[in-house]
Amino acid sequence: MRSQHSQARILRRSVLVACLMLLPLLMVETFAASDLTAADLSTAGATTGVSKLAAKPVGQPLLDVIGTPDSDRVPQTAMVSDCRKGYVALTFDDGPSIFTPKLVNTLERLEIPAAFFIVGYRVKGHRKIVQQVRDAGFTIGSHTWDHANLLAVGPKRVMRELRSTNRALAAVGVEKISLFRPPYGLTNKRIRKQARSLQMSHVMWTADSNDWRGGGPHQIANRVLAQLRPHTPNIVLQHDGLSRSMFSIRAVPIIVKRAAQRGYCFTSLDQRGNLVIPESDAPAPGPTPTPSALPVPTTTVVPAP
């Protein structure tokens, strides 16, 4: 009798432990089911719609999407609010990976532009994924061949890192790579000059998600949102090539929704790495700070993925 009682107690305990272990998984699934769509952005307080909303308007769209009219492609600028606070460009490093298609689908559903800084050696094994990124209309930039710390290698290796990545991308149909993000944000005048000799501009960031450090989608989103600054070019750094990248990808709808509620719009990067700003919102002529001219972020060096 006593042993029956203790067996039942052990069984109950085992069930409790199993439930506790399953809880985070269930929460992740619940979150995934509540992913936003472009239409949600309108009902969530954004004052305007994106192109799909033009077909099925929710309320009265005030602004239009700027960019290609082809509905299969992401817009150049997503006017998801009245843009009173300015603009944000999303960027993703270290892909392509098995997570990239999910990210592409998420961004396409939300109709938000983004730039992907790709690691060259990963291209061959993810040919279709790179083409999916290109065909969706996202910007593709270089993140070196093998995520090298360029400050630790000589000038010849720097050129090899840049050229071989461009060749790998050209081999899958992505030509004219004009944007470059140095791994860890580590660069110097010489490397900038070398990139310029290949008609490539550096693109740094202003808002670091620190997604590789840990945290769930909401924590990652909160870190990004806390770093957005009004009336200044905001460039967000996230990753789609790390083991934890699913969390970062799930942060995207949260970032988009809450940034839109605050009055930010999302836009792409031009060939020089500057945010594409609609003419009506463009600053008056004169010297203005560009994102590529911003100082190198003082972030902790990211461990190579």
Ligand SMILES: [Zn+2]
């Ligand atoms: Zn990286």
